[in-house]
Amino acid sequence: MxxxxxxxxxxxxxxxxxxxxxxxxxxxxxxxxxxxxxxxxxxxxxxxxxxxxxxxxxxxxxxxxxxxxxxxxxxxxxxxxxxxxxxRQMTWSGGGRRPAETGTEVVELGRDSVPEMLDLVARAKPGPFWPRTRELGTYLGVRDHGTLVAMAGERLRPPGWTEISAVCTAPEARGRGHAARLVSALVARIVARDERPFIHVAEANTGAIALYERLGFETRKPVTFRGFRTP
Ligand SMILES: CC(C)(COP(=O)(O)OP(=O)(O)OC[C@H]1O[C@@H](n2cnc3c(N)ncnc32)[C@H](O)[C@@H]1OP(=O)(O)O)[C@@H](O)C(=O)NCCC(=O)NCCS
Structure with a gap:
């Protein structure tokens, strides 16, 4: 690397x-x-x-x-x-548990999927996601009988790094390993192009932090997300 x-x-x-x-x-x-x-x-x-x-x-x-x-x-x-x-900001440094093979297909989400992605974001609330955020990188999803039930994608791209973002699973589809599978698929893509994955997560989101730790992410530093309205 x-x-x-x-x-x-x-x-x-x-x-x-x-x-x-x-x-x-x-x-x-x-x-x-x-x-x-x-x-x-x-x-x-x-x-x-x-x-x-x-x-x-x-x-x-x-x-x-x-x-x-x-x-x-x-x-x-x-x-x-x-x-x-x-x-907190977390970086992937290798290792972590591999998600179980279940045969669940992970698909790439194209421009046509944006309305469904926005709908899933509105229900699962992973953090900021706008109609054109998908253009920042590759977004992957899991469908259940054709309905998008989980997604995750690539967002910020500082040199040598790619941020994994918009990790979310519809409430009725949680606990089936969808997020683990999607994050792992993105980690594999990012590492394959010789970059390293990182992620941002709210401190209160203990479930997501535990999930990322199991997948091989470690905390690099605390961060404060702040929003201001322009005068
Ligand atoms: C966090 C989230 C994406 C997890 O999705 P998921 O598809 O249910 O996750 P998985 O099924 O892959 O879970 C993997 C593991 O994490 C555990 N886990 C998932 N959510 C958890 C929670 N809220 N609290 C504790 N553990 C949790 C699962 O039990 C599972 O553990 P196991 O591998 O030991 O069985 C989902 O709860 C969600 O959409 N939350 C709202 C949006 C959000 O906060 N996104 C993260 C933004 S940084």
Whole structure:
């Protein structure tokens, strides 16, 4: 495996927007954000000046959500805080339990699957997912009699790393190993292209944290997810 620079994980949004996801980015000076409907994640440089916050506000427009992903910098006071959520960043370092072979088919979810994906997200609530988030990477799903009951996919792409995200299973289909199977399939794809998987999870989501630990993920650092409304 190539030598991995984990500092890219200190600002995975900025590193993605300025690198692998540059074609999905809107940028002005040091400020960057995703195109509408792809993600509301936004980034500024490590020590932003007032102009950089003004640039980000201009990129986003008035009264829009800036999802500052573990950003240590505090925006000017006229930016209204919307949410604060404690979580952790976990990285996959090999090993972990392999999910049992059950013959359940894991399928790739194309553009036609977006309405079903949005419906599943609304029911299972894995975290932020927008109509064009799927374009950030490969999304995989499990169907039961044709109905999408579980999914997971690739999101942020800082150099050398891929974030696994939108891991969710419909309430009536939980406990059958669907999430374990999907996360493991994504880990295998990511490792095959010589990158390493990472994941973000809310601290209160103890079930998901336990699941990721069983699959070989370890905690790298605590993160604070924070959202602000632009003035
Ligand atoms: C977390 C979630 C994706 C797990 O989906 P799932 O398909 O039920 O997971 P699996 O069946 O693969 O579970 C694998 C293991 O985790 C355990 N597990 C799953 N959810 C759990 C929970 N809430 N609490 C404790 N253990 C849990 C299962 O018992 C199973 O254990 P085992 O392998 O020892 O039998 C699902 O509960 C969900 O959609 N939650 C809401 C969305 C969410 O929080 N997503 C994660 C965002 S980071």
């Amino acid at each position: 190539a030598n991995r620079d984990a500092t890219a994980l200190d600002d995975p949004v900025g590193a993605s927007l300025r690198g692998h996801h540059a074609h999905h980015a809107r940028r002005l000076g040091g400020a960057a954000t995703y195109q509408p409907d792809v993600a509301t994640f936004s980034a500024v440089t490590a020590d932003p000046d007032p102009q950089e916050w003004a640039d980000l506000a201009r990129l986003l427009g008035r009264g829009e959500l800036a999802d500052m992903f573990s950003c240590a910098s505090v925006p000017p006071p006229e930016w209204e805080p919307v949410f604060v959520l404690e979580g």
